[in-house]
Amino acid sequence: MFDDTTGLEETWRWYGPNDPVKLSFVRQTGATGIVTALHQIPIGAVWEQQQIKERKEEIEHHGLTWSVVESLPIHEDIKTHSGNFLEYIENYKISLGNLAAQGVRTICYNVMPVLDWTRTDLDYTVKDGSSALNFDWVTLCAFDLFILKRKAAEEAYSEEVINWAKEWFDQSTPSERKTLTKTMVAGLPGTDQGFEMDHFKSAVARYEGISPDRYLDHIKYFLQEIIPVAEKNNVVMCVHPDDPPFDILGLPRIMGTEAQISHYLNLYNSVNHGLTLCTGSLGANPDNNIVAITKKYQDRIHFAHLRNVTNYAYRSFYEDNHLEGSVDMPAVVQILIKAAEKRKILLPFRPDHGHVLAKECEPSSYPGYPLIGRMRGLAEIRGLVLGLKS
Numbered sequence: 001m002f003d004d005t006t007g008l009e010e011t012w013r014w015y016g017p018n019d020p021v022k023l024s025f026v027r028q029t030g031a032t033g034i035v036t037a038l039h040q041i042p043i044g045a046v047w048e049q050q051q052i053k054e055r056k057e058e059i060e061h062h063g064l065t066w067s068v069v070e071s072l073p074i075h076e077d078i079k080t081h082s083g084n085f086l087e088y089i090e091n092y093k094i095s096l097g098n099l100a101a102q103g104v105r106t107i108c109y110n111v112m113p114v115l116d117w118t119r120t121d122l123d124y125t126v127k128d129g130s131s132a133l134n135f136d137w138v139t140l141c142a143f144d145l146f147i148l149k150r151k152a153a154e155e156a157y158s159e160e161v162i163n164w165a166k167e168w169f170d171q172s173t174p175s176e177r178k179t180l181t182k183t184m185v186a187g188l189p190g191t192d193q194g195f196e197m198d199h200f201k202s203a204v205a206r207y208e209g210i211s212p213d214r215y216l217d218h219i220k221y222f223l224q225e226i227i228p229v230a231e232k233n234n235v236v237m238c239v240h241p242d243d244p245p246f247d248i249l250g251l252p253r254i255m256g257t258e259a260q261i262s263h264y265l266n267l268y269n270s271v272n273h274g275l276t277l278c279t280g281s282l283g284a285n286p287d288n289n290i291v292a293i294t295k296k297y298q299d300r301i302h303f304a305h306l307r308n309v310t311n312y313a314y315r316s317f318y319e320d321n322h323l324e325g326s327v328d329m330p331a332v333v334q335i336l337i338k339a340a341e342k343r344k345i346l347l348p349f350r351p352d353h354g355h356v357l358a359k360e361c362e363p364s365s366y367p368g369y370p371l372i373g374r375m376r377g378l379a380e381i382r383g384l385v386l387g388l389k390s
């Protein structure tokens with residue numbers, strides 16, 4: 001439907017051959033582009049051309065296009081500027097060149113230390129009865145103080161929050177604590193690189209003494225190496241914001257507010273150093289004006305995750321239906337359509353996450369990535385785009 005040469009491209013995240021949502025199903029949603037990664041390759045290792053080619057052919061066999069890599073992850077050694085970071089940077093360059101050689105030129109990544117996105121509840125029933133992902137600040141505090149037992153953790157929370165967290169912990173059953181732990185340390189979606197508790201503790205402890213400024217220096221070093229290679233290969237790198245967009249577990253976080261985005265993009269001034277606009281991640285901080293951010297960075301946004309959130313308490317939110325919640329989706333989509341037309345590009349977006357609807361009809365999927373809920377989001381946004389274009 002949107003396969004003209006400028007405008008928005010409908011894409012769909014697919015986790016590879018193990019994804020219960022098969023490519024043949026994706027084809028039936030009407031999306032034309034696939035967003036995926038070679039999840040089977042350990043973080044830091046080279047993505048070989050042959051592996052990329054095979055995955056690309058599999059996607060094309062279903063009449064779809066591999067539009068975006070999400071993600072080409074940055075190894076923890078690079079983030080902490082220690083261990084084998086130089087070797088991992090070289091590997092990253094090779095993978096980037098190999099992707100470009102196969103015609104895959106939009107690469108999404110994030111700079112969150114240790115974790116990718118974090119939630120405290122993966123099965124939160126919302127008002128219409130469907131199940132959503134939820135992030136609750138009090139529950140996070142309970143995990144941090146009483147399960148992880150992080151050094152000096154209490155400094156990050158108000159007395160009131162600590163009291164509620166203690167109450168939550170005291171009243172929780174062993175099975176609730178176990179589920180919370182599993183939810184928090186599950187690691188990266190789509191990989192089997194989850195964490196054991198001890199490993200998680202030491203992964204977090206590695207960042208002791210790394211201030212946000214020092215962390216930015218580490219990432220700047222990485223960008224100075226990588227972006228010239230992206231420029232040479234005509235690749236756009238698009239950083240994904242921190243999710244949630246504020247500090248958690250004492251880790252240095254650098255990509256959650258408008259000021260941080262601005263600083264981050266200024267670390268290397270190039271159109272190849274761009275942004276994944278994630279309306280849901282950024283929307284979890286009510287101080288972020290998503291429409292203003294979209295407008296300001298419209299020339300550096302190379303990929304968009306469209307999703308909505310409702311904040312219900314300080315730093316707590318659940319993922320809402322795509323057109324409900326705090327993000328003014330029509331205004332954001334309008335800016336993206338105009339930006340794509342002005343830049344004469346096909347700008348990929350995907351309906352990010354979705355609720356589990358009609359639970360009994362759906363096989364279990366990666367958290368946030370069921371077929372039906374995302375299909376609802378895609379269909380709603382598709383209608384929005386058509387309406388705004390006419």
Ligand code: DNO
Pocket residue numbers: 070071108109110116117189240278305352353368
């Ligand atoms: C969550 C996603 C993230 C995102 C990465 C990008 O569903 O938005 O996992 O893919 O942070 O690097």
